[in-house]
Amino acid sequence: MDSELFARERAEVAPGAAHLPDWLDTNAQRELLAACREWARPPAGLRTVRTPGGATMSARQVCLGRHWYPYGYARTVVDGDGSPVKPFPSWLGDLGRRAVTDALGPEAAEQAAYDIALINFYDGDARMGMHRDADERSDAPVVSLSLGDTCVFRFGNTETRTRPYTDVELRGGDLFVFGGPSRLAYHGVPRVRPGTAPAGLGLTGRLNVTLRVSGFPGTA
Template identity: 60%
Template sequence: MDGLFPRSRAVVAPGAVHVPGWLSLDRQRELVAACREWGRGPLTYEHTVLPGGGVMSVRSLCLGRRWVPYRYLDAVEVELPPWLCDLGRAGVLEAYGEDSGFAPDACLVNFYDAGAGAKMGLHQDKEERSRAPVVSLSLGDRCVFRFGNTENRGRPYTDVELASGDLFVFGGASRFAYHGVPKVLPGTGDPALGLSGRLNITLRETGLQRLQR
């Protein structure tokens, strides 16, 4: 056993697949460097303000079509790099063993500050019209990822430890499952990444009309 839970490939729920250590260390370094570059502008990592006035503890930025609670805007301020889309398609192929034609047009990058106790409550990704899977990549500190059911925020749910380099894909019957991050484990990332805290890259296919450039 490595960490809190076994580090083996697992089908957590129908359509929800966890692949530990999918990204090489070199690829992780490349992604961390890219996340830093994206944060230099025109967008920066910011705390999202929710409609009710609450403020999310994670800091986020969007690539491709921009997401705001709880909708997508007809705006692209930072292009979604084709190489990142290719990585998302490779993730779906790894998880499901087949090419589903995954065509992400939105990416949310979340930064969990190691010293601020950042976390994410249980929620659904349901602003997308497409039922294509969601592809999630983890970098830096480990976290407890809570993957629940499609009906409510309560049980049943499964806690999975996500580590740097892990791939998590959820689609099919689990596409609209509630999920969140109740805890990040500070100081558990590989020092070779030069990252304090956790980064999560989430690729999505919105199903909305492609924007004209």
């Protein structure tokens, strides 16, 4: 990665969807990883998600602010140990608003009162099928922060899980934001590339920290 001749540049993948490579520096990645490790501890820790049909997601997950389960939100881990969900820290909301400002501009961040985080852990065999983030009542942009191994992030359209879509390489430290006309675009992770995490980070696998605005009553 460090031997590349040219630095990777930001890209508009679709209207309202932007990829900012290397947005988190090394120290910020380490700090976020340390926080993720604390959040992953029980109670209300890292869990395997099961779909209503009985299948299991290969990426494991922990939530902050509100607990996501297929296909809704709760105050407790209703499909796990039943514990109250861990709180959403204010500094993470600040990070989300800064991310939106850098990716889409300050106007896009004005109403971005982030109050939910979904943190997915991918080992080398984990995948994420094409889906939309449609269980919130807000159209504020979704913020996606990557740590660890590189993945192929497939960003599609708002109508179908199939083509047209664009495959984007997300590395540790990268930022991806999607809002506006792309807020409900289908997206997924068809592949993780094991052993590609930044040297010295101390992470085997990939962590994806996704920040959302719930839009639910009683939230900021």
